[in-house]
Amino acid sequence: MSSDSGLTRKKLSKTLKPHWVWAIALGSSIGWGSFVLPADWMQGAGPLAVILGLSIGAVLMAIIAISYGVLIRNYPVSGGEFAYTFLGLNRVHAYISGWFLTLGYICIVALNATAFALMLKFVFPDFIQNMKMYSIAEWDVYFTEVIVVTILVAFFTYLNIKGSGLSGRMQFIFVMILVVGVFGLTGLMTTNVDASFSNMTPSFDPDVSPLAAVLAMVAIAPFAYVGFDNVPQAAEEFKFSARKSLGLIMMALLFAAIIYSLMIMTTALGAPWQETSNAGLQWGTGTVVEDVLGTGGLIILVIALSMGIFTGLNGFLISASRVLFAMARGKVLPDVFSRLHSKHNTPYFAIIFAALVAIIAPWFGREVLGWIVNMSSVGVAIAYFYTCFTAYKLLKWNKDGAEFDETLHIVSPGKKFIAMLGMVSSIGFLVLLLYPGSPAALGAESFWALLIWIILGLLFYLIRRKDLNSYDREDLAYLILGKDKFKLTDKED
Template sequence: MSRKKVTTLEKRETLDRTLKPHWVWAVALGSSIGWGSFVMPATWMGQAGPAGVMIGLGIGALLMAIIAISYGVLIRNFPVSGGEFAYAFLGLNRTHAFISGWFLTLGYICIVALNATAFALMLKFIFPDFIQQGKLYEVAGWDVYITEILIVSTLIILFAVMNIRGSSLSGRMQFIFCLLLILAVVTVSSFMVGSPATSLSNLSPAFSPNISTIGAILTIVAIAPFAYVGFDNVPQAAEEFNFSSKKALTLIMLAIVFAWVIYALMIAATAVATPWIETSEAGYLWGTGTVVQEILGTWGLIILAIGLSMGIFTGLNGFMISSSRVLFAMSRGKVLPSIFSRLHKKHHTPHWGIIFTSIIVLIAPFFGRNVLGWVVDMSSVGVSIAYFYTCFTAFKILRWKDDGDVNAALEIVAPGKKSIAMLGMISSIGFLLLLLVPGSPAVLGKESFIALGVWIAVGLIFYLVKRKDLMSYKRKDLAYFILGKDQFDLKDSKDEEKEFTDGAV
């Protein structure tokens, strides 16, 4: 197979280093929390009970922390945009990099869409008469209104403009949004638990009576990739750090801990109002909003709505940053068209990735939230696949001991971290099994499996179209584009012609 020769005319675009540590922490935390901690407590308690949710999310946080160790290793040594896309290339080959990037892009764009539509869902609860005007049609039992579409579209466009104007602006706003989110959560949960109208006895029974204790906990553990997805936005922004990449792991760990605490506080705030079984079975549009309004009145609902809005804004902003950076990295790595790696002349941002993400997300409100939920459920599979690639690559470059043949640029002696990377791989596989194996308490629904099949089929077609061009580059040249010319001199593998063995390091 002929190989393209990289010349000085093929410039490798790089992003400006403008992100401060506390902004990056806010990107990880705000993306992890999103709207879920405010909207999902009643639903989750119906599946597992309050203790089941808290324990399940706690175990999920621990598993995410284990996986995060591998992210810390790779961010520290390879601080480039693309995250899991770049790591899959490093540890395996260009084909696996495409698979990782394809699933990751889907997951990120879906979560942008879900956060945007969550804002309309909140307004539908607070101002039902205003939102429910101009009904267009019904999709999968969900009424679609023109007012809802206009509000969601406006929100998406505003965040797209903010992101195009620069990562420093979006990073600064993300931090402000996070501070307001935390303040709202602490305020609402404190007043709910301390109110004379609530009782801790409403948390009983601790687990759902409709499922075994282990099954209840596993049901929640399985959603950990969805509940905590967002800490992995950090590697997407690694190229834009204005600080040492050594701090990345600490920022990720702090975000995971804060995320679990916020989830636990909102579960408690929802459960203490009335017997939680009644709340979960009532079929409320917004269970947490209903009980907070009943106990604290309008002022409590306003503070909760502010917190939810900030959660939505942090999710929108964080995943718009990440989706555009993945598209930028995949384009720079010759997987996607070159337009996605062109930078804005004034603001030096990957604006075409932001515009593309926004256009796709603008379609979402036309399909209704139920259909979007099916797609988001299956995107958890893609996130788990990306986690596996990251842990696999970390395991591959870490060494048990120094045997005198360690390439300092590619391999690091760290037996403890190598063991943790192995646990991360096992955890990622466990998430996939819980989501995909029939009979699992957390197996995907039929609609989500269909959506997953469609996305795989589209990806296969796209890969076959791009494969000839992608394989025309030497591995060391792709390493220059994906990982940077100063990372290492990566020799071509003897098996580079083979689709799945061209990347053995």
């Protein structure tokens, strides 16, 4: 809209190059999980079940990503799923999508930062395990750990305020070091005389059906690959055509699946996987690598893990702040979240707010944070569904019908069918996470965390409802999507 209503739409600077965006997607997708969780994942599943489950998950994510590609190409704006949900439905659903996304992204920032402290606890236990404050859910909380997390988050907060160009460049450097480290570790492990492929047998846990084991891993795909959807959050800052976005996402998903598989192999080759998974080790992968490759191998692993943590922390801090910025620009959140830095033109208040929430997390212990992150997988799956639904609504089977508008609809029956598959996949993820009998059902603690977040979201919406409803749909379309005309639907559902 806007000259008519007098609204002014704030815009971000276009600074991101294609390979930086690829690095944001890949680095966010793998983060710390590929280095810390292999032993945990193999327990009750087996190495082949993990590799198959995550590979199938990557294919399902690729199906969903096609809908993202369509929407990024036509609506390259900050906010991603929040903006798409408004486009396909209305402001209420957009709020729901944004509410869950914000929680998920900020939690993953915190999870990556605490993973760095966990790594230091393994490598330098005498340093981290100082100044114990208390225990929560049988997890000891140390003040030293809190300090480390705070310093790390503060560094990336500063990096992001300085500009997406700087954070994007650093992201690419971190990712390249990570990729070299992973391939190097796998190469060293496969050629070491003390490692053996026989350690990967049995391929599946004999106490669990192969189907249940694979499905349990497929269910965590929204958590394992969350990060490819950081691309639409940064779309407004592309210094290149948005047409390239789908290719960048697909390349990131492919590399992520390969890296996950290589790290499962690296962990399983060094020692019988059942012994590693059931030994109750603080860091199974770290123990195996140190035992087989010695201090040199552990150093490579620690460097690669550090890069994974940095890329995850940086990528999700970018995304969390952009969702907050977009929601504020769309009048869902207070205007303060859309404030831009006078010199760097970055949403500095949103960045600082996301960072402050993230550094609260280590005070509650990693177990509590884990419950919240598991719960946030539900929100991510909901956001995936909304995106696929909007793409399905945008795409057309053919040009028949008087209501067809070429500026807002695209004839592509193949992509429309894939968008429908994406909706089905998203619903499948939700069923696996929420159905009590599912092999991947959320624990009771995560269900309570989900309920609390829903109640908080409802209360906050009721507080903001009057102000949000004071704007008509065309005005919000201008603020959220940057469109002067809005013809997809005449009114909100």
